[in-house]
Amino acid sequence: MKSDAKVLPAGKINWSNLVKFRELGLAIFIILLCVVINIRNDKFLTWVNISDMFLDTSILSFMALGMMLVIVTRGIDLSVASILALSGMITGFIVIAFPHIHPAFTATIGLLLGIFFGSITGMIISKGGVPPIIATLGMMSVYRGITFIISGGRWVNAYQMPDSFRNMTRNTLFGINNMIVIAIIIYIIFYYFINHTRTGRWIFATGSSPEAARVSGIKIDRILLLVYMIMGGLSGLGGVLWVSRYASAQNDTAAGFELTVISACVLGGVNIAGGSGTVLGVLLGSILIGIINNALPMIRVSPFWKLAIQGLVIIIAVLVNVFIQRDIRRRNTLLRKI
């Protein structure tokens, strides 16, 4: 149980085996999918395309980590895309007003703005006792509406941005694009945080059984607040990178992106009923989404199919999860009978 401590008190051998099997299965599926797509279009598995794909997936991949924590605590966050747009818009205006700010400072502002917006949502959920779906559905439109109001319907355009800001997501570190570097750093921090710190384990304990967690002395409302703050912070950072990468901040930036983030989690095997999920699974889930988004235009599927395919992917993934869980439960009852 040294590296597999991701599933809460696993104990049952077949449970952790199945989880490992699930990630292996997902990885094999990704490889097969790549091969099939490459047969249809041999430009798919080229170095340029693969690095483009990782670049486009990096924001999704680290926001899915935050969403994993939210879903682990039996919640859901529909406001992430709106927080992304609002933080992106505000930092866009800041960059126009003060063109000489260092990009790292801009990114920090975005992160802090996101944490602030996330903490409002978190307070509503943890202190106000509002179910996460209602709270985040409401905040989704509040943040999106504020984005419209403060921008007055205007865009922040590429020519208004200083080069240093736009180059933030174009420069490389050791030959790897900054965005991918940021995603890798976040993944390493999360891996340590979730598996090897007390707070990280508390998050999973809260999701597995809130009642038991409360009895054992975990302050659940603080954990909930923390989870939504992390999610908000990652969305805020994502907003800055998004605006820098696509060189424009619009009112409908990333509209519908919350669905993509949730589907990356669900694909990665995060249990929607709370309590379980792994960093590796979320990574693979994000990569799979990235491949689907990248491959659809390459195999000449109309972009209008994207939304429907995304929904289908979510429903198939949750149904697969259900069947795996039913199988586990059946085996466990069999074991108990013997």
Place this chain on the structure above:
Amino acid sequence: MAGGIISSKKSFNLIRFFLQWEWMLVILIIAVIVVNSIISGNYASINGLMDATMVFLDKSFIVLTMVFIIIMGDIDISVASNIALSSVVMSVTHSAGVNMIASMLIGLLVGAGCGFINGILVSRFKELSAIIVTLATMSIYRGIAYVILGDQVVSDFPDWFSYFGWGYVGNTIIPFMLAAFIFFAIIFALILHKTSFGRRVFAIGNSQESSRFSGIPVERIKLIVFTLTGLMCAVSAIFLTSRLGSSRPNIAQGYELEIIAVVVLGGVSINGGKGRMLGAVLALFVIGLARYAMGLKNIPGQVMIVAIGLLLIFSVMLPNLLKKIKISKIY
């Protein structure tokens, strides 16, 4: 309890009667009308009010069945996408040469079918919450609408079709939409409050487990309620399409927020098991009239969306906070 009769009906208490949430909503409606008629001159004319109802009633048909769903403790956020898909299918079949009445029936079938799929998924897979199921079908239904119509618009409807969105009953000033809404509202209120089916919906919302043990067919009732919701989505789609005079895949975007907000503001508990149809209908008029007035004053729709989002959160949060204060006073 020798010979004591426990009355099954609560005795009438005047104070309790006026302390109901519905009176609060009535006061709110009056306040909205008064404030608006002060701001903009001839708002309070009966003609103006009648016409105002047409602006917001098109989506309101879903509110009636959303009350059932939320009382059951579930939620359906795919309703707006269902409106878009039913509307697109209806208009595409018509422009492909099908009779308008037949294509309206096809639209109704599509709506009910989408609701049925939601119901099957929610009731067959008890591990899945209605949230994730309807979140997925939300993007599937709208996605299919995009696949069918792409970025095109269909607007070749027969002239009489505009009657649904713009017509009046006979020579009166009552809009046809309002009459249809009242008709459906009475039917669904009777089903919810006066039939055993309605009582079972409440029972499921209070405790799904104990309802199942007491012999209530929980799965079947959920399936019926979700299918009915799908059907009402298609009814809304007919009125909305007629009102707009055209159909696009992106109509009704974001309506799910408003519909859920109306139901919650109407005093239906988001945790299930509690609520009344009258409250939801009154809340619909509060939000609808307020929105119409803001439209008259040229206040951008985004402000209203922010207001509705905050309203949704506060109407759920307020009872919780009050409960907390009460508990801390007792101890």
